[in-house]
Amino acid sequence: MNFQYRVEIVDENMEISKGIYKLSLSGKFKGVPGQFYMLKTYGLNPLLPRPISIHDIHENKISFLYSVVGEGTKFLSQLRKGEQLQILGPLGKGFNVENIKGKAAIISGGIGIAPMLYLSKNLKVSTLHLYAGFRDEVYGIDDMKKYTDKIYLTTENGNTGVKGYITEIFNPSSYDIVLCCGPEKMMMKTVKLCKEYNVPIFVSMEKHMACGIGACLVCTCKTKNGNRRTCKDGPVFLGEDVIWDA
Amino acid sequence: MLNVNIAGVNFKNPIIAASGTFGFGQEYSSLYNVSKLGAITTKGLTLHPREGNNGLRIYETPGGMLNSVGLQNPGVIRFIDEELPRMKRLGTKIIANFGGCTIDEYIKGIELLNQTDVDMIELNISCPNVKYGGMAFGVKSSIAYQVVREAKSCCKKPLMVKLSPNAEDIVDMAFRCCEGGADALSLVNTFKAMEIDIHKRKPVFENIYAGLSGPAIKPVALRMVYDVSKAVNIPVVGMGGITSAKDAIQFIMAGAHAVQIGTANFIKPDICLDILSGIQEFMEKEGIKDISEIRGIA
Numbered sequence A: 001m002n003f004q005y006r007v008e009i010v011d012e013n014m015e016i017s018k019g020i021y022k023l024s025l026s027g028k029f030k031g032v033p034g035q036f037y038m039l040k041t042y043g044l045n046p047l048l049p050r051p052i053s054i055h056d057i058h059e060n061k062i063s064f065l066y067s068v069v070g071e072g073t074k075f076l077s078q079l080r081k082g083e084q085l086q087i088l089g090p091l092g093k094g095f096n097v098e099n100i101k102g103k104a105a106i107i108s109g110g111i112g113i114a115p116m117l118y119l120s121k122n123l124k125v126s127t128l129h130l131y132a133g134f135r136d137e138v139y140g141i142d143d144m145k146k147y148t149d150k151i152y153l154t155t156e157n158g159n160t161g162v163k164g165y166i167t168e169i170f171n172p173s174s175y176d177i178v179l180c181c182g183p184e185k186m187m188m189k190t191v192k193l194c195k196e197y198n199v200p201i202f203v204s205m206e207k208h209m210a211c212g213i214g215a216c217l218v219c220t221c222k223t224k225n226g227n228r229r230t231c232k233d234g235p236v237f238l239g240e241d242v243i244w245d246a
Numbered sequence B: 001m002l003n004v005n006i007a008g009v010n011f012k013n014p015i016i017a018a019s020g021t022f023g024f025g026q027e028y029s030s031l032y033n034v035s036k037l038g039a040i041t042t043k044g045l046t047l048h049p050r051e052g053n054n055g056l057r058i059y060e061t062p063g064g065m066l067n068s069v070g071l072q073n074p075g076v077i078r079f080i081d082e083e084l085p086r087m088k089r090l091g092t093k094i095i096a097n098f099g100g101c102t103i104d105e106y107i108k109g110i111e112l113l114n115q116t117d118v119d120m121i122e123l124n125i126s127c128p129n130v131k132y133g134g135m136a137f138g139v140k141s142s143i144a145y146q147v148v149r150e151a152k153s154c155c156k157k158p159l160m161v162k163l164s165p166n167a168e169d170i171v172d173m174a175f176r177c178c179e180g181g182a183d184a185l186s187l188v189n190t191f192k193a194m195e196i197d198i199h200k201r202k203p204v205f206e207n208i209y210a211g212l213s214g215p216a217i218k219p220v221a222l223r224m225v226y227d228v229s230k231a232v233n234i235p236v237v238g239m240g241g242i243t244s245a246k247d248a249i250q251f252i253m254a255g256a257h258a259v260q261i262g263t264a265n266f267i268k269p270d271i272c273l274d275i276l277s278g279i280q281e282f283m284e285k286e287g288i289k290d291i292s293e294i295r296g297i298a
C-alpha cells in the first residue's frame, strides 16, 4: 500500500467546459489508471473529502477533471492557484493495463471520461476505440485523440455526434475487451450488452465514500464474490461480478 | 503524564480510535504509526458474520454524516483467527467492540473473546433486540441492565459498556449499566436520524433511519458525558464529534478519562496524532503535569 496524505498547492484550476474543471498540482505523484485520490478543501465544510480519479500524471504534475455537481465540487472549483488542497492517494485498484490486450473499446458517460485519458495513454493494446456520451457539451476528448484509433460521440441533444445515448451506438461484438466508466445505469446497460456478446468488461464503480482507504465500509459494492470495498478492492471491477443496486 | 488507567488497563494516552471508523487498524497503519494511539477499537463485531445493509450507506449533512453500514463484519471467530494476530502487531491496546441481537449471542461472543488477548471488551448495546421488535437494547435502562448483568457474569475482560444517545434517560441508563456490573462506560454512539430524498419522495436510506456522527453532535454528546460523569463513579470514555484537541480537552474537563475519535479520521487520516500533540501542547502551556488534574474540572 503506497498511498500518502499530503497538503499540496493548487497550480491551476480551470473551467474547460460548462461546469467542468481541470485542476492540476505540481510535483511527483504516483498512481495507475483507474486509481483515485480523495480531495479535501480546508475546513469542516464540507466535512468529507471527495473521491476524484486520476485524469493524467506527468513527470512533475497530476491533473483531475471534475464536474461541479454539489457543494464539495463547488468548493473545489473555487480554489485558486496557490491555495491549499489536502490529498490522499493514490487509492484503490485501477485497471490492470498489463492484462488488457487486443482490440479494446473504452466507453464513457459524462464525467466518466475523466480517468480515460491516463488509461488510454498507458494501454498497450493493438487497437483502441473510444465511445463517449455526453448530455450537451463535449469535453475531455481532444487530449485523447493521440492515443485512440477512432472516437465515437453521442450527445442527448444531438449538438455533437449522434443524438442519443452512447449505449445505443455501441456494439461490443468486434472487441476483445471493454473498459467502462459513467453513471451506474449506463454501466449496467453496457455490462448487459457485453454479456450478450460474451465480451469481458471492466467497470469503474462510483460509490459514496468516507475514509477512502478501506476502513469504514460505507462504500460497499455487492459482487458475486460477496461485499467488496469500492475504495480498496475497486473501484475497477469485472462487470459480470457486480450486483447492481436496483 | 498522559497515561490513563481504565478498569485496570493502562493506556499510554487518552486518544482511542472509535469503533467502525478504523477497521481493524491495518489501513491507517499504512499511513502513520498507530502505536502512538492509546488504543484502537475494532469494527463492531457480532457472533456471526454480517453482510450489513443494502443500498446507500452514507449521507453527508452539515457538520456531520449519517451512516447505515449495518454492522458489516467478519464475525467474532474470523476476527480472532485473522484480524487479531495482525492487530496485536500494531503496538497499542485493543478494545473489541461486540454486539448481539439476543442475550445468548452476547454471552457466546464474550466467551470467545475471553480466550483471546484483547485488552478490553466494549459492549455495543445499540444493536437491535430481536426479542423486542428490533428496538435497540440501549434504549430502555431495564433491558440494558439485563444485558450488562448477563455479560458481566461471564466476562473475564474489563467490560466497558457503550451507551447510545438514543437512551430514554442517559443518566438512568448509566446508573443501571453500573448496577449491572460495567467496569467503565463509553458514550456516545450515533444518534438515530434520517434524511429524505425530495425527488424520490422517500427516505434516503433503505433502513429509513441511520446514525448521525461528526461535529454536529458534539455539544449534545459533551452534555451527556458531563451528566453521566457526574452521576457514576466508574471511568467514562467520551466521544461524539471530536475533531480537535480543544474538543478532546472539553470532554476530559467534562469528566472523561479518555476520548474516542471516529468521524474525524475521515477528515484527516492522522487527525488522532494532531489531537494528541494539541493536548500535550495545552498541558505544557497551562502547566498541567498529569491529565487527571483537569479531569471533570469543568
Ligand SMILES: Cc1cc2nc3c(=O)[nH]c(=O)nc-3n(C[C@H](O)[C@H](O)[C@H](O)COP(=O)(O)OP(=O)(O)OC[C@H]3O[C@@H](n4cnc5c(N)ncnc54)[C@H](O)[C@@H]3O)c2cc1C
Pocket (backbone or CB within 6 Å): A036, A046, A048, A049, A050, A051, A052, A053, A054, A064, A065, A066, A067, A068, A069, A070, A071, A072, A073, A074, A111, A114, A115, A205, A206, A207, A208, A209, A235, B059, B060
Ligand atoms: C472512485 C471514484 C472516482 C471518481 N472520479 C471522479 C472524477 O474524476 N471526476 C468527477 O467529476 N467525479 C468523480 N467521481 C464522483 C465525485 O466523487 C462526486 O461527483 C463528488 O463526490 C460529488 O460531491 P459534491 O459535494 O459536489 O456533490 P453532492 O451530491 O452534494 O455530494 C454529497 C455526498 O455524496 C457523495 N457523492 C455524490 N455523488 C457521488 C458520486 N457520483 N460518487 C461518489 N460519491 C458521490 C459526495 O462525496 C458527498 O459525500 C468519482 C467517484 C468515485 C467513487
Ligand SMILES: Cc1cc2nc3c(=O)[nH]c(=O)nc-3n(C[C@H](O)[C@H](O)[C@H](O)COP(=O)(O)O)c2cc1C
Pocket (backbone or CB within 6 Å): A216, A218, B018, B019, B020, B021, B043, B044, B045, B067, B069, B071, B097, B124, B162, B188, B189, B190, B212, B213, B214, B215, B217, B239, B240, B241, B242, B260, B261, B262, B263, B264
Ligand atoms: C461509519 C461508522 C461506523 C460505525 N460503526 C460502529 C460500530 O460498528 N460499533 C459501534 O459501537 N459504533 C460504531 N460507530 C459509532 C462510532 O464509534 C462513534 O460512537 C460515533 O460515530 C460518534 O463519534 P464521532 O462523532 O467521533 O464519529 C460507527 C460510526 C461511523 C461513522
Ligand code: FES
Pocket (backbone or CB within 6 Å): A208, A209, A210, A211, A212, A213, A214, A215, A216, A217, A218, A219, A220, A229, A230, A231, A232
Ligand atoms: S470509503 Fe471507507 S471503506 Fe471505502
